[in-house]
Amino acid sequence: MISLLKYLNPYKLQIFLVTLFTLLSILLELYLPTLMADVVDVGIVNGDIPYILKTGVWMVLCSVLAIFMTVGKAFFASRSSLAFGRDIRRKLFVKTEHFSIDEFGKFGSSSLMTRTTNDVKQVQDVLNMMLSMMTRAPLMLIGGIVLAVSRDAQLSIVFLAALPILAGLIFLISRKAVPLFGMLQKKTDRLNLVLREGLTGIRVIRAFNRVDVEKDRFKNANKEFRDTGIAVNRIMAFLFPVMMIMMNFTNIAIVWFGGIRIDQGNMQVGNLMAFLQYAAMILMALIMLAVTFVMIPRAQASANRINEVLTVEPQITDPEEPLKNTDLCGFxxxxxxxxxxxxxxxxxxxxxxxxxxxxxxxxxxxxxxxxxxxxxxxxxxxxxxxxxxxxxxxxxxxxxxxxxxxxxxxxxxxxxxxxxxxxxxxxxxxxxxxxxxxxxxxxxxxxxxxxxxxxxxxxxxxxxxxxxxxxxxxxxxxxxxxxxxxxxxxxxxxxxxxxxxxxxxxxxxxxxxxxxxxxxxxxxxxxxxxxxxxxxxxxxxxxxxxxxxxxxxxxxxxxxxxxxxxxxxxxxxxx
Missing domain, CATH: 3.40.50.300 (P-loop containing nucleotide triphosphate hydrolases)
Incomplete structure (x- = not known):
C-alpha cells in the first residue's frame, strides 16, 4: 500500500491541513478535562461562582473550536482520499487501455472491474480512516498519557496492565485477518465473473435450459463469498466487545484506586474526573488504532491487486524514435x-x-x-x-x-x-x-x-x-x-x-x-x-x-x- 501513497503528492497541502486541524482539535480536547478539574477543585470547592462561569465560558469556546477543527479535518481528509481514489481508478483504466489483448486476458475483465471498483474503494476508505484516525489516535494517545501521568503518576500504572493485552489482541486479529481479506477479494472476483457471464449470456442460458444450472453456479459463488465475509466479520465482531470490556475494567480500576487515593488525601476529586477522561481518551485512541490496524490488511490485499495491474509493463509500446510518414498510402x-x-x-x-x-x-x-x-x-x-x-x-x-x-x-x-x-x-x-x-x-x-x-x-x-x-x-x-x-x-x-x-x-x-x-x-x-x-x-x-x-x-x-x-x-x- 505504501507504493500507492505516491499518488497523494498532489494533495500534500490538504494532508497538511488535516494534520494541523487534528493537532489543534486534540490540544483543545485535552485541555477540556484540565478546565473541568479546575472547576471542581477550585470553583466548586471554594464556592467561587465567577471562576466557575469564566472557566465554563472557556470550556464552551474550546468545544466550539474543537468542533470546527474536527469538521475541517473531516472535510479535507474526505476530499483528499476521494481524489486519491479517483486518480487510482483513472490510472488503472488508462493502464488497462494500453494492455495488449494477451495482457488483458491474463487478468480477465471481471477481475479488472473488481480491481478498478471494489479494490480501489477499499484502499480509498482505509486511507480516509488513516487520515482521520492515524493522525488523531497517536496524538491523543501520547497527549492523554502525558497529561494523565502529570495528574497522578501512581494511578497511571493501571494502564500498564491494559496496554499489553490490547496490543496482543490487535496482533492476533491482524494475523488472522490478513489471509482472509485476500481470499475475500478473490471471492469477489469469482462472484463478478459468474454474475457477468450469467447476465451477458442470458439468451444462450435460456435457449439451452441452463437457468437452474446457472442459479446453482451463482449460489455456490455467492455462498463462498458469504462464508469468507462471515469469517472476516466474526473476527471484527470479536474485537470491539473485548476492547470495550477492557476499557470498562480499566475505568473501574481507576475509580477504585482513585477513590482510595482521595480518601488518603493524595488526590482531589477534580483530578480523578480529569484522569477518567484522559483514560477514556487513551483507550479510545487504542480502539481507533486497533480498527485501523485491522482494516489495513484488507486495504493491503486490495493495494497488492491494484499494484499487480499498475506494475505490468505493456508488451506493445510505441517506438522511442518513430519513423516519419512515407508517401505511400493504403499498402x-x-x-x-x-x-x-x-x-x-x-x-x-x-x-x-x-x-x-x-x-x-x-x-x-x-x-x-x-x-x-x-x-x-x-x-x-x-x-x-x-x-x-x-x-x-x-x-x-x-x-x-x-x-x-x-x-x-x-x-x-x-x-x-x-x-x-x-x-x-x-x-x-x-x-x-x-x-x-x-x-x-x-x-x-x-x-x-x-x-x-x-x-x-x-x-x-x-x-x-x-x-x-x-x-x-x-x-x-x-x-x-x-x-x-x-x-x-x-x-x-x-x-x-x-x-x-x-x-x-x-x-x-x-x-x-x-x-x-x-x-x-x-x-x-x-x-x-x-x-x-x-x-x-x-x-x-x-x-x-x-x-x-x-x-x-x-x-x-x-x-x-x-x-x-x-x-x-x-x-x-x-x-
Whole structure:
C-alpha cells in the first residue's frame, strides 16, 4: 500500500491541513478535562461562582473550536482520499487501455472491474480512516498519557496492565485477518465473473435450459463469498466487545484506586474526573488504532491487486524514435510473418507473406482455426509478431505510434460491438467530428439507411448495451458504417458480412468498391460466393498459406480451395 501513497503528492497541502486541524482539535480536547478539574477543585470547592462561569465560558469556546477543527479535518481528509481514489481508478483504466489483448486476458475483465471498483474503494476508505484516525489516535494517545501521568503518576500504572493485552489482541486479529481479506477479494472476483457471464449470456442460458444450472453456479459463488465475509466479520465482531470490556475494567480500576487515593488525601476529586477522561481518551485512541490496524490488511490485499495491474509493463509500446510518414498510402505487406499465442505449443501462423495494395480487395479464407482473424489483429498491433515484418504504407508497424497506426485503419471485428447510446454516437466512435452528412453517407453505403430511417428518432435513436435491441445484421451494418465514416487507408473486415442476406451482401460489396477505391481492403470470409470478385484470395491451412490467386486461378489449381468451394455448393449449383 505504501507504493500507492505516491499518488497523494498532489494533495500534500490538504494532508497538511488535516494534520494541523487534528493537532489543534486534540490540544483543545485535552485541555477540556484540565478546565473541568479546575472547576471542581477550585470553583466548586471554594464556592467561587465567577471562576466557575469564566472557566465554563472557556470550556464552551474550546468545544466550539474543537468542533470546527474536527469538521475541517473531516472535510479535507474526505476530499483528499476521494481524489486519491479517483486518480487510482483513472490510472488503472488508462493502464488497462494500453494492455495488449494477451495482457488483458491474463487478468480477465471481471477481475479488472473488481480491481478498478471494489479494490480501489477499499484502499480509498482505509486511507480516509488513516487520515482521520492515524493522525488523531497517536496524538491523543501520547497527549492523554502525558497529561494523565502529570495528574497522578501512581494511578497511571493501571494502564500498564491494559496496554499489553490490547496490543496482543490487535496482533492476533491482524494475523488472522490478513489471509482472509485476500481470499475475500478473490471471492469477489469469482462472484463478478459468474454474475457477468450469467447476465451477458442470458439468451444462450435460456435457449439451452441452463437457468437452474446457472442459479446453482451463482449460489455456490455467492455462498463462498458469504462464508469468507462471515469469517472476516466474526473476527471484527470479536474485537470491539473485548476492547470495550477492557476499557470498562480499566475505568473501574481507576475509580477504585482513585477513590482510595482521595480518601488518603493524595488526590482531589477534580483530578480523578480529569484522569477518567484522559483514560477514556487513551483507550479510545487504542480502539481507533486497533480498527485501523485491522482494516489495513484488507486495504493491503486490495493495494497488492491494484499494484499487480499498475506494475505490468505493456508488451506493445510505441517506438522511442518513430519513423516519419512515407508517401505511400493504403499498402499492407506481410514478410515471412510467424506468430504464436502465449502458452500455445504450436504457432498459429507460419511464414505468412503477401501484399495488399490500394484499390484492391484481399480475401482470406480457410477452415476454422486456420489463423484468419489473427492476421487481421496483427495489423493494428493487437499482438506483436515473433518473426518477420508487417509493413503499413511501407513502414514496420512497430516503428509507428499505435494511435497513428490505428488512425489509418477501419476495423470491423468478427463480433459486432456497439455501445449504449445513440446511433449517431456509435458512428462518431469512428470519427469524433463526423458531420451528419458523413454519418448518413456511411449508413447508406453500409445498407443501414433503411432501418435507421424507419426508427422514430433516426440516427438519434437509442441503442442498448451491446446493441441488444438490434438484430445481428443491423449491428454488423452499423459496425461497418462506423469504420467507413473515418475514411481510412486500410479496411479490415473480419467476417463482417456473415449476418447479412445475399441480396444485402451484394449491394454492400458493390457500394464498398466505389468507396474504398483509394484504400486496401482485407477481409476474412466464410462464404466463397462473397469473395469471388476479390483481386486476390489467400487460402490458409493450419496457419500456412496454401495458395494465393484469383477465384478462377485457385479453382483451377488449388486443391484446398476446390474442397472449400465443393463443400459450399448447393445441389442446384452442382447441377
Amino acid at each position: 499492407v505487406e506481410f514478410q515471412n510473418v510467424s506468430f504464436c499465442y502465449r502458452g500455445a505449443e504450436n504457432p498459429v501462423l507460419e511464414d505468412i507473406s503477401f501484399l495488399a495494395s490500394p484499390g484492391e480487395t484481399t480475401a482470406i479464407i480457410g477452415s476454422t482455426g486456420a489463423g484468419k482473424t489473427t492476421i487481421l489483429q496483427l495489423i493494428p498491433r493487437f499482438f506483436d509478431i515473433e518473426k518477420g515484418t508487417i509493413l503499413v504504407n511501407g513502414t514496420d508497424v512497430r516503428q509507428i505510434p499505435q494511435q497513428e497506426l490505428r488512425a489509418k485503419i477501419g476495423y470491423v471485428s468478427q463480433k459486432a460491438s456497439l455501445f449504449s447510446g445513440t446511433i449517431r454516437e456509435n458512428i462518431c466512435f469512428g470519427k469524433e467530428d463526423a458531420t451528419e452528412a458523413e454519418i448518413l453517407t456511411a449508413l447508406k453505403i453500409a445498407q443501414a439507411s433503411e432501418f435507421v430511417e424507419g426508427k422514430e428518432n433516426g440516427i438519434d435513436s437509442y441503442i442498448e448495451q451491446a446493441g441488444a435491441n438490434l438484430s445481428g445484421g443491423q449491428k454488423q451494418r452499423l459496425s461497418i458504417a462506423r469504420a467507413l465514416v473515418r475514411k481510412p487507408d486500410i479496411y479490415l473486415f473480419d467476417d463482417s458480412f456473415s449476418a447479412l442476406d445475399y441480396k444485402t451482401d451484394q449491394k454492400l460489396r458493390q457500394a464498398l468498391k466505389e468507396t474504398t477505391a483509394h484504400a486496401a481492403v482485407i477481409l476474412v470470409a466464410q462464404r466463397v460466393s462473397s469473395i469471388t470478385e476479390a483481386d486476390q484470395i489467400i487460402v490458409l491451412n493450419e496457419g500456412k498459406i496454401a495458395g494465393i490467386g484469383t477465384h478462377q486461378q485457385l479453382l483451377a489449381e488449388n486443391k484446398i480451395y476446390q474442397e472449400i468451394v465443393a463443400s459450399q455448393q448447393t445441389e442446384e449449383e452442382s447441377a
